[in-house]
Each structure stands twice: as C-alpha cells, then as structure tokens.
Amino acid sequence: MIDKVTSLDRALKKVKNGQIVMTGGFGVPGTPFCLIKGVLDKGVCDLTLIKNEANEAGLGISLLIEAGRVKKLITSHLGLNARVIEMMNESLIDVEFFPQGILAEKIRAGGAGLLGIITDIGIDTILCRDRQAAHVHGRQGLIEPSLRSDIALIHASRADRAGNLIYEKSARNFNPLMAMAGDLVIAEAETIVETGQIPPDEVHTPGAFVDHVVLIETLMPEYGVLKHHVH
Amino acid sequence: MSIDPKSDPKRKIAMRAAKEIKPGQVINLGIGIPTLIPEFLGKDMSLTIHSENGIIGAGKSSGPARADRNLIDAGGTYITTVLGAAFCDSSVSFALVRGGRLDLAFLGALEISEKGDLANWIIPGKFAPGIGGGMELAQKAKRLVITTTHATKNASAKILKKCTLPLTASACVDMIITELAVIKVSRNGLVLKEISEETDLETVIGLTEAPLIISDDLTRF
Numbered sequence: 001m002i003d004k005v006t007s008l009d010r011a012l013k014k015v016k017n018g019q020i021v022m023t024g025g026f027g028v029p030g031t032p033f034c035l036i037k038g039v040l041d042k043g044v045c046d047l048t049l050i051k052n053e054a055n056e057a058g059l060g061i062s063l064l065i066e067a068g069r070v071k072k073l074i075t076s077h078l079g080l081n082a083r084v085i086e087m088m089n090e091s092l093i094d095v096e097f098f099p100q101g102i103l104a105e106k107i108r109a110g111g112a113g114l115l116g117i118i119t120d121i122g123i124d125t126i127l128c129r130d131r132q133a134a135h136v137h138g139r140q141g142l143i144e145p146s147l148r149s150d151i152a153l154i155h156a157s158r159a160d161r162a163g164n165l166i167y168e169k170s171a172r173n174f175n176p177l178m179a180m181a182g183d184l185v186i187a188e189a190e191t192i193v194e195t196g197q198i199p200p201d202e203v204h205t206p207g208a209f210v211d212h213v214v215l216i217e218t219l220m221p222e223y224g225v226l227k228h229h230v231h
Numbered sequence: 232m233s234i235d236p237k238s239d240p241k242r243k244i245a246m247r248a249a250k251e252i253k254p255g256q257v258i259n260l261g262i263g264i265p266t267l268i269p270e271f272l273g274k275d276m277s278l279t280i281h282s283e284n285g286i287i288g289a290g291k292s293s294g295p296a297r298a299d300r301n302l303i304d305a306g307g308t309y310i311t312t313v314l315g316a317a318f319c320d321s322s323v324s325f326a327l328v329r330g331g332r333l334d335l336a337f338l339g340a341l342e343i344s345e346k347g348d349l350a351n352w353i354i355p356g357k358f359a360p361g362i363g364g365g366m367e368l369a370q371k372a373k374r375l376v377i378t379t380t381h382a383t384k385n386a387s388a389k390i391l392k393k394c395t396l397p398l399t400a401s402a403c404v405d406m407i408i409t410e411l412a413v414i415k416v417s418r419n420g421l422v423l424k425e426i427s428e429e430t431d432l433e434t435v436i437g438l439t440e441a442p443l444i445i446s447d448d449l450t451r452f
Contacts, residue, residue: 026284026321029301052321053361077363079262080307085360100283100364101325108322121329121367124348124401157301169301169318170284176320225300229307231292 001195004163004213008038011186011212015044019150022050022107022182023061024175027080027229030167031060032155033222034188035214039153040064048072050107050149052100052174057083059222065093074147076100099127102144104177109146111180111209116145152182156205159189160198163207172204179205186212190219236410236427243410243427244378246271247452248337251376251406256334257281257327259368262306264378265337280313281333283364285324288316305364325364329371336372338365340379340407342394345441347404347416349377350396369400381409381438388440390414390421411435413452420444425452 012035015021021039025031039047040063047070054075055062064070065084072094078085088095098106099121109117118134118141121127131142154175157168165187167175179185187205192215216223234243241264249271252258257279260266269291272278280289283305290311293299298309319327327333342350349369353359369375382388390407407414412435413425423443426435428451436443 026305027303027307029284029303075361077361079360079363088359095361097359097361099362099366101321101329101367104321104325119329121370123370124398125366126397127366169299170282170286170303171301172318173285173321177322223300225298225309226307229303230295230298230309 001161002163002207003161004207004210005161005192006212006214008034008214011035011214012038012042014184015039015042015151017044018046019044020048020050020148022149022152022178024152024154024173024178025055025060026052026170026173027055028059028223028226029169030155030171030173030175031055032153032188033060033220034216035153035186036060036064040067040069045069046071048074050074050147050178052076052103054078054081054084056080056226068092072096074098074103076103104174106144106147107174107177107181110148111177114146116143118143147181149178149182150184152178152185154179154185154187154205154210156187156189158191158193158198159187159213160193160195160207161213162195163187163210163213164198164203165189165205165207165210166198166202167204176205179209185210186214188214188216190216233428236429240380240410242267242270244380244408247413248376248378248408251408252276252278252335254278257287257332259283259328259333259336259372261336261338261365261368263339265339266306268337281324281327282310283321283324285319285321286310286312286316287319287324287327288313290316325367328364328367331371331373333368333372335374335376336368337376337378338369340377340389342396343377343379343390343404343407344394345392345421346402348394348401349375349399349404350394351399353397355397366399369403374405375403376406376408377404378408381411381435386438388438391440392442411438414443417444422446423449425450427452
C-alpha cells in the first residue's frame with residue numbers, strides 16, 4: 001500500500017536555500033502554518049515565495065519575510081500586511097504583483113504542463129509594459145508564462161495515506177492549484193485517515209500529485225479565528 | 232429613509248447602490264463602501280454574492296458566535312453562507328468573473344474618466360498594496376458600478392476628463408454613484424441622472440472636472 005505519511009523533518013528534507021516555494025492559503029484559511037514554521041525553523045534563506053497575499057504581520061509567511069529569508073514575493077495583494085508593504089517600499093524585498101485570478105491561472109497552467117496562458121486582463125494598463133503581446137481570435141492579448149515551484153506547501157483538512165486531499169470551505173483557494181504545480185508537493189493535514197476512507201468522488205486533489213503528507217499534531221493558535229476580523 | 236451625505240456619505244452611497252441590484256443576479260461587492268450595500272437590500276431579495284476567495288453564495292457576517300476559522304470573505308471578515316452556496320478554488324472563482332457569469336460588480340475608485348476608465352489600485356510611490364481581484368472584476372463584470380465619495384478629502388475632483396493614475400481597466404465603468412450624484416457613462420460622455428436631496432447642481436458640477444450632460448429627467452435621491 002502506498003503510504004505518503006511522514007514526519008515534518010523528513011518532509012522538509014529537500015527544502016534548500018534559494019528555492020521557489022508556493023504556499024496555499026487566502027488569509028488564515030488554507031495557510032499551512034505548521035509547514036511554514038518548519039521552513040522557518042530549518043533556517044533556509046534566499047527563498048522566492050508565491051502566495052496570494054503575505055498573511056498579516058507576525059503570522060504565516062510574514063514571519064519568513066520579516067526574518068529576511070525571502071528575496072522575492074510573487075503575490076496578488078498585500079492590503080492586510082503593512083509591515084511587508086513597508087519592507088517592499090524600503091527595497092528589503094522584491095515584490096511582483098499579478099491580478100488574483102491570473103496568478104491562480106498561471107499556477108494552474110504550470111501544474112497542467114502548459115508554458116503559459118494568453119489573457120486580455122490588464123491590456124490597457126501598465127501590466128502591458130513587460131509582457132509579450134499575442135493575437136488570438138482576432139483580439140490582442142498578453143502572454144502570461146506559467147508558474148511552477150521547487151516546493152509546494154499545502155494545507156488540507158483531511159488526507160488519506162495515499163495523499164488524496166480534501167479542503168474545507170474557503171480554505172481551498174490556491175491549495176489545489178499549487179498541489180499540481182510543485183516539483184515536490186508537501187501537504188499538512190488536520191486529520192489523516194486510512195486509504196479508502198475518502199470516497200473517490202469526494203477527493204479534491206488526487207494523491208498522485210502529492211509527495212508527502214504530514215499530520216498537524218496540534219492545531220496551533222494561528223489556525224484559529226482572528227478576533228479583529230469578527231464583525 | 233434619507234441619509235445626510237455630509238454626516239454619512241458612505242451609507243448614502245450604499246443605500247442608492249443597493250437599488251442597482253436585480254433579483255437573481257450574481258454580484259461581487261468590493262472592499263469598503265460596497266460591503267455596506269447588503270444592509271439596504273430587501274429581506275426577500277434572492278441573489279448570489281461571489282467572494283474572490285472561492286465562495287459563490289456568501290451570506291452575512293458571522294458575528295462572534297458563528298465565526299468559523301475556515302470561512303472568511305475576500306476582505307478577511309468571518310462570514311456565513313446562504314442556502315445553495317458552493318465553494319471553489321481560486322481558478323474557478325475567477326473563471327466565473329472572466330467567463331462572463333458575474334452580472335454586477337461594485338468597486339471603489341481613486342479616479343474615473345469621462346470615458347469610464349477606472350484607476351483604483353496604485354498611487355505610484357505612495358500606495359501600492361497590489362492588484363487583487365480588482366482588474367478582473369473591473370474589466371469583466373457585465374456591469375460595473377463605482378461607489379465612491381464624489382471628491383477627495385481636499386475637495387479635488389475624482390471624476391476627471393482623463394485619469395492621471397495608472398488604470399485598473401479602460402472604458403469599464405457603467406455607472407458612478409457618489410453621495411451627491413448618480414452618473415451614467417454613455418458614448419457621448421457622462422450623464423448626470425440624479426443628484427442628492429441635500430445638494431444642488433452647482434455643487435455637483437463644481438466638484439466634477441469632467442463635463443456633465445444634465446439628464447432631461449434629472450431626479451433627486
């Protein structure tokens with residue numbers, strides 16, 4: 001029987017300086033805090049991170065950025081993280097922004113083995129400056145090269161030993177896309193069940209995309225509700 | 232109900248904006264003023280609220296008792312879902328937007344031009360939090376309504392002949408709703424359709440740089 005369940009240390013063994021690391025999550029939901037803490041504890045640096053946003057100051061990937069471990073961040077929006085915006089303005093980190101759905105689609109394309117996508121999003125904006133134009137269906141578009149990473153860090157609600165994953169509610173976001181786009185895909189899971197316990201129809205990410213599954217031993221406070229967002 | 236635009240401009244705008252929503256529509260509420268719109272919708276209004284982080288059928292804020300650590304909207308607020316809601320990944324979420332299934336989006340603005348160009352994502356050197364979902368919403372929603380205060384805090388016009396800031400999208404705006412006016416973007420230019428009860432034409436024109444075509448059936452709101 002395939003068994004992809006392993007320890008945090010073993011799962012992160014191949015994480016090295018200078019790598020490109022994708023991280024799931026949109027705010028707290030879906031952010032793999034346990035794996036991120038593992039990367040932080042490992043001490044690797046010069047990372048290029050790809051994530052929708054940078055969490056909030058003092059939380060998730062913001063810890064890696066604040067610790068100076070990240071040279072570049074590829075993202076969509078940093079509106080909730082003034083500290084990282086400050087670091088960007090002080091040139092302490094290089095930040096590249098993409099429209100949110102285009103970032104998702106670049107990652108999906110990377111996972112799907114495509115070289116890129118062609119889109120008309122941003123066509124009349126400053127995004128045109130550094131993008132190659134393309135003409136399809138008699139219309140002008142921009143080429144957006146696909147994105148892949150050395151490592152993808154994924155948060156799942158449930159996994160089985162074969163690596164099949166289920167996400168919960170708004171914690172799905174970028175996770176299933178990134179789970180296809182990493183050369184090494186590491187998923188943390190809140191619950192791990194025996195293979196066969198997740199009905200095939202209910203699998204969100206097939207285990208064949210996943211290399212390692214790590215059990216979150218205890219849900220750290222980071223996974224909880226952020227009181228300042230309760231209204 | 233009448234709201235004083237001076238004391239509560241944002242709710243004045245949200246109240247008027249709510250009237251643009253038709254039953255059964257799929258809509259997206261941008262951050263800021265648009266999030267106040269649901270307060271002014273009829274209780275029985277059936278509509279589908281899309282949230283960029285993968286919720287189709289978003290409901291009200293959760294409040295402390297029902298806050299679920301896995302359920303936030305794109306602005307980070309803990310929310311609920313409505314009956315018939317669906318969750319999806321970020322790719323599917325924006326397929327809905329770009330693919331033409333989003334009937335109506337409400338966004339804020341820094342500048343709007345008389346051609347309906349929108350600038351709302353960057354002030355180079357001053358404000359650059361990123362693009363987020365705004366570009367796709369602006370460019371691809373079937374109808375885009377801008378909800379914004381009429382002028383800046385220093386009383387400089389936001390509704391201009393031409394935008395000076397980098398654009399979010401060109402010729403994308405269908406309607407502008409401010410605390411003072413409702414303006415329709417047409418091929419001939421900006422048509423002033425309504426002004427608020429508490430203002431007058433001179434004030435509105437004085438705070439607008441772009442020329443306004445005064446509608447024959449100008450009404451008050």
